[in-house]
Amino acid sequence: MKPPQPLSLDRYDQRILELIQQEGRISNQELAERIGLSPSPCLRRLRALEESGLILGYRALVDARQLGYRLMALVHISMDRHTPERFANFERQVAALPQVQECLMITGQEVDYQLKIRVEDMDGYQQLLLQHITPIEGVSGVHSNFVLRPVFENRGVPVAP
Amino acid sequence: MKPPQPLSLDRYDQRILELIQQEGRISNQELAERIGLSPSPCLRRLRALEESGLILGYRALVDARQLGYRLMALVHISMDRHTPERFANFERQVAALPQVQECLMITGQEVDYQLKIRVEDMDGYQQLLLQHITPIEGVSGVHSNFVLRPVFENRGVPVAP
DNA sequence: ACGTCAGATGGCATAATCTGCCAACCCTGA
DNA sequence: TCAGGGTTGGCAGATTATGCCATCTGACGT
Numbered sequence: 001m002k003p004p005q006p007l008s009l010d011r012y013d014q015r016i017l018e019l020i021q022q023e024g025r026i027s028n029q030e031l032a033e034r035i036g037l038s039p040s041p042c043l044r045r046l047r048a049l050e051e052s053g054l055i056l057g058y059r060a061l062v063d064a065r066q067l068g069y070r071l072m073a074l075v076h077i078s079m080d081r082h083t084p085e086r087f088a089n090f091e092r093q094v095a096a097l098p099q100v101q102e103c104l105m106i107t108g109q110e111v112d113y114q115l116k117i118r119v120e121d122m123d124g125y126q127q128l129l130l131q132h133i134t135p136i137e138g139v140s141g142v143h144s145n146f147v148l149r150p151v152f153e154n155r156g157v158p159v160a161p
Numbered sequence: 162m163k164p165p166q167p168l169s170l171d172r173y174d175q176r177i178l179e180l181i182q183q184e185g186r187i188s189n190q191e192l193a194e195r196i197g198l199s200p201s202p203c204l205r206r207l208r209a210l211e212e213s214g215l216i217l218g219y220r221a222l223v224d225a226r227q228l229g230y231r232l233m234a235l236v237h238i239s240m241d242r243h244t245p246e247r248f249a250n251f252e253r254q255v256a257a258l259p260q261v262q263e264c265l266m267i268t269g270q271e272v273d274y275q276l277k278i279r280v281e282d283m284d285g286y287q288q289l290l291l292q293h294i295t296p297i298e299g300v301s302g303v304h305s306n307f308v309l310r311p312v313f314e315n316r317g318v319p320v321a322p
Numbered sequence: 323a324c325g326t327c328a329g330a331t332g333g334c335a336t337a338a339t340c341t342g343c344c345a346a347c348c349c350t351g352a
Numbered sequence: 353t354c355a356g357g358g359t360t361g362g363c364a365g366a367t368t369a370t371g372c373c374a375t376c377t378g379a380c381g382t
Contacts, residue, residue, distance in 0.1 A: 017223055024185045024219030029368060038332050054227050058185030061217040062178055064318045074267060074275065091312050098319035103312040106235060114235065151252050151264040157225045158259035199361050
């Protein structure tokens, strides 16, 4: 897990990164086959990529809709006073809400954060907002956009030399 | 891959979903151990979850920063004429750009889509915008917010019923 | 041109894991 | 109490992962 890395990826490493971003559970044998290397060096490279911190981890993608989360919204938050304590507190509180899938601090004259949230329906949205987000100290404005259709999500990072 | 599912998840299934969202490459043996079941039924359940479509797939998380993508932006797009053809064409063109990590059709008086993009720097941003996004037919307005800090991303979907 | 050497590869043996099968078990309802 | 469906646990064979070592490749200096 060493963040600083000279970062010299040859074709093999690039192919590995591309493939495991698409098929995170591919076996080392098939991976090796697809990149045109034998299993031994392939596994060594994969492990090296993991150790280097370039591969942060593996996730299963779960269909939120099937779990009952039928509503996705982008919530823009503005804070009244821009002190580090306020920000830290906000981030901590928001991280404790499982419905908040993502939290980005962004630029914008009227906005400080964008949250991506998943809730069952409008009721859940209202509850989350009024009971858990608006009450956080320093939150002065909230504006939401609802997601009509996720055209695509969770795309892999492009890996080109 | 059958989207329609009565969806009755007991504690075991819930634990499986939680764990593989955190450790997508966990071995079946360890998974079984952690949920308190022997490997056989654990693997059967996992396969059933995959077959049911609840598990959409597995991904490796790659550190975009280490790959040189130091700038992340949220780009809001407005379209001039809201015809299905325009939308379909826009989505197709945008899907062909590897820097576009996410594309959501959203509500908003002035906005139709939000894109999440990753580029190396401001130069890359400018190029992407001027050469590939603005020219798409129907795009009438573009407004961007830059991500100052990704507080957190890629969280698992909560599975609680 | 030649030899040296570090780094990477491929193959092999062993260990670990996956996978399919079957008997045993636990509910539930009659 | 007695079926019967559904689920579990264990086992054997197949597949995969892992560590080790000899070999190969390419860069460098002589």
